[in-house]
Amino acid sequence: MAKFYRKGERTYVLDVRGYTCPYPVIFTRKALxxxxxxxTLEVVIDNPPSCETVPDAARSEGHEVLGVEQVxxxxxxxxxxxxx
Amino acid sequence: MGGxxxxxxxxxxxxxxxxxxxxxxxxxxxxxxxxxxxVASKPFTIYTGIYVWGSTIRDAVxxxxxxxxxxxxxxxxxxxxxxxGAFFAALIAREFHVRRAxxxxxxxxxxxxxLMALGVALAWGCNWGGFLSxxxxxxxxxxxxxxxxxxxxxxxxxxxxxxxxxxxxxxELELEEVAxxxxxxxQAGKDAVYGLLLAAVASASALLAYYIxxxxxxxxxxxxxxxxxxxxxxxxxxxTAFRDLLGGPEMARxxxxxxxxxxxxxxxxxxxxxxxxMGFVDPMAYVKYAGPxxxxxxxxxxxxxxxxxxxxxxxxxxxxxxxxxxxxxxAAAVATYPFMKDYVRPLALELVGxxxxxxxxxxxxxxxxxVYATAIAWIALVLYIAYRRxxxxxx
Numbered sequence: 001m002a003k004f005y006r007k008g009e010r011t012y013v014l015d016v017r018g019y020t021c022p023y024p025v026i027f028t029r030k031a032l033x034x035x036x037x038x039x040t041l042e043v044v045i046d047n048p049p050s051c052e053t054v055p056d057a058a059r060s061e062g063h064e065v066l067g068v069e070q071v072x073x074x075x076x077x078x079x080x081x082x083x084x
Numbered sequence: 085m086g087g088x089x090x091x092x093x094x095x096x097x098x099x100x101x102x103x104x105x106x107x108x109x110x111x112x113x114x115x116x117x118x119x120x121x122x123v124a125s126k127p128f129t130i131y132t133g134i135y136v137w138g139s140t141i142r143d144a145v146x147x148x149x150x151x152x153x154x155x156x157x158x159x160x161x162x163x164x165x166x167x168x169g170a171f172f173a174a175l176i177a178r179e180f181h182v183r184r185a186x187x188x189x190x191x192x193x194x195x196x197x198x199l200m201a202l203g204v205a206l207a208w209g210c211n212w213g214g215f216l217s218x219x220x221x222x223x224x225x226x227x228x229x230x231x232x233x234x235x236x237x238x239x240x241x242x243x244x245x246x247x248x249x250x251x252x253x254x255x256e257l258e259l260e261e262v263a264x265x266x267x268x269x270x271q272a273g274k275d276a277v278y279g280l281l282l283a284a285v286a287s288a289s290a291l292l293a294y295y296i297x298x299x300x301x302x303x304x305x306x307x308x309x310x311x312x313x314x315x316x317x318x319x320x321x322x323x324t325a326f327r328d329l330l331g332g333p334e335m336a337r338x339x340x341x342x343x344x345x346x347x348x349x350x351x352x353x354x355x356x357x358x359x360x361x362m363g364f365v366d367p368m369a370y371v372k373y374a375g376p377x378x379x380x381x382x383x384x385x386x387x388x389x390x391x392x393x394x395x396x397x398x399x400x401x402x403x404x405x406x407x408x409x410x411x412x413x414x415a416a417a418v419a420t421y422p423f424m425k426d427y428v429r430p431l432a433l434e435l436v437g438x439x440x441x442x443x444x445x446x447x448x449x450x451x452x453x454x455v456y457a458t459a460i461a462w463i464a465l466v467l468y469i470a471y472r473r474x475x476x477x478x479x
Contacts, residue, residue: 002251018185020393020407021324025333026248048179048405049319052103053334060336060476070097073275074174074181074406 002027010039017046017075024050025057032063032082040066043078054078093178100177100317106337109318110344114351116307117220121356123303124158125365127221128311129213130396131204131421133163134414138422155296158304161289163400165308166315168286170404173316175279182271182278185409189393193409196392197399197416203385205424206432207232208372210385210396211322216345219458220352221370222360222451224441227458228374232382237326239383240390244327278406315401320344322395326386329466331473339477342466346459353455361448368442375438 002023003015014031016024024045031041043054055065058080066079113128120128136157140150154160174180185193200210207214207229215233218226294302314320325341328334360367389395392413394402399417402410443451470477 018183018189020185020402020409021321022244022327022333023248023251026245027252029333030252046181046183048174048177048316049103049321049324049337052319053337056336057333070178072181073272074179074183 004031004034007042010036011042012039013042013044015044016050017044019045020047021049021053025053028054028078028080029057029061032058032061032080035082037082038084039082041080041082043080044071044075045078046075048074051076051078055080093176096176097178100173104314104318106318106320106340106344107347109314109320110347111351112314113216113311113320113344113348114220114353114355116311117217117348117352118355118359120158120162120304120307121221121359121365121369123300123307126158126370127213127217127352127356128162128307129159129217130163130166130210130400131201131213131417131425132159133157133161134201134396134417134421135425136160137163138418138420141418142422152296155289155292155301158301161293161297161301162304162308162311164285164289164293165305165310166312166397167282167308167400167404168289168305169309169312169314170316170401171279171282171286171312172309172404173313174405177317179316180275180279180406182274182406183408185407185412189409190412193392193413194416196388196390197413198420199384199388200392200396200413201417201421201424202428203236203381203383203388204396204421205381205429207378207381207385211389212397214378214381214385216348217352218370218372219349219443219455220356222353222356222443222455223371223374224443225372225374225378225438228376228378229382229385232379232384233326233386234329236383236386236388237323237390238330240387241327241330241332243387244390275406282404311397312401312404315397316405318344321398323389323393323398327390330469335470335473336475336477339466339470339475343463343477346463349455349459353452357444357448357452360444367444368440371440371442373433373438374441375436377432377436377438 005013007013012035016027028043035041051068058065062083064081066081068076068078071077117127136153140153204210208225214229215226290305293305324334325338328338359365394410399410399413403414443454
């Protein structure tokens with residue numbers, strides 16, 4: 001099950017490990033809609049294609065992609081700042 | 085991992101950081117299809133191998149154990165090659181990892197696997213054997229499956245949207261601060277066990293294909309390996325290609341994939357036409373029944389692959405990458421496809437009928453012009469869909 005929680009001041013984590021396309025993109029869009037403008041969303045994924053599709057989807061909606069970082073074997077964190 | 089091995093691993097990972105473009109994958113798939121014809125007098129397909137695996141298990145259960153069969157069939161061996169190539173690509177790109185899924189996802193994968201098996205039985209192939217490789221082999225049945233794939237993919241997308249909405253209602257934002265979960269140590273051990281198992285399957289398959297089947301079987305393994313490597317690096321997912329074609333969460337990628345598929349047909353059909361024309365292979369090689377069944381099969385297959393999360397080549401790729409969900413889809417397909425092929429297909433053919441129509445009825449030049457024209461028209465059409473939707477396809 002996907003997890004969505006607050007990590008700190010204006011920083012949220014969406015953990016969608018275990019999900020493949022298209023769920024990471026769908027969940028990221030919905031999560032971005034629920035956090036306040038200017039805050040950071042960290043999407044944790046383990047589905048390789050989502051390394052490209054999640055940033056693409058965020059950029060196409062005008063959000064800023066701060067980076068895609070590999071944090072472990074086959075696991076990545078994508079940091080997105082919601083547009084202000 | 086330290087030392088020289090660690091250095092090598094980081095060099096590989098940065099070299100493979102960007103995925104391979106879909107059009108380049110398309111060119112490679114086209115070439116593989118030509119070479120597969122040279123090796124096996126048939127194009128690159130998937131499900132005949134699934135049939136061999138399923139029927140070998142079925143026969144073993146009923147008392148006749150003939151494991152060598154697995155290494156004597158071109159498609160079975162190239163399927164093992166695909167799985168191995170994807171595993172190898174994921175490993176060197178540091179993307180290999182054992183991924184578990186929810187019970188609901190396993191159930192969807194298994195149901196999708198059964199629907200795909202049924203669809204393949206009716207359409208005479210999956211995205212490869214019923215569509216891409218069918219058109220490459222100059223058989224009409226590739227065209228009759230296409231509308232079914234588009235419709236099935238669209239219906240699957242609608243279903244996924246509905247399911248995602250329902251799942252999201254259960255995902256509540258937890259307002260209290262929660263510490264980030266630590267990666268579990270046990271995971272590395274699981275990765276290693278699963279990885280060693282796949283490495284053993286890969287190397288044993290290559291060796292056995294050679295010792296049992298000979299050089300041509302080894303060549304089929306290598307071609308499968310290339311397809312698996314390229315599929316993993318280019319994320320060549322046919323499920324995405326048909327799921328998000330008419331607007332969806334990954335529409336730009338779906339358009340790029342469709343362009344890649346059309347390029348694969350142009351390249352592959354050119355070579356296959358030449359091979360057939362020169363008499364190197366029978367002009368009727370891989371010409372299968374075309375008719376309403378391909379359309380119905382296409383709808384079922386595409387819906388199945390979308391809810392399973394991967395098509396035929398996609399599930400082998402993802403098994404190689406470590407997705408246990410893909411393993412569930414594969415197991416369901418292996419368990420049910422022999423029945424679908426042996427019983428459902430002949431019955432459906434008798435009830436509905438179909439004709440083996442080679443595109444070369446138009447002559448070799450005519451067949452090639454038809455393939456080129458439809459592939460270019462298809463590229464123009466999918467780009468038009470993207471244009472109308474305001475989707476930037478390439479970056």
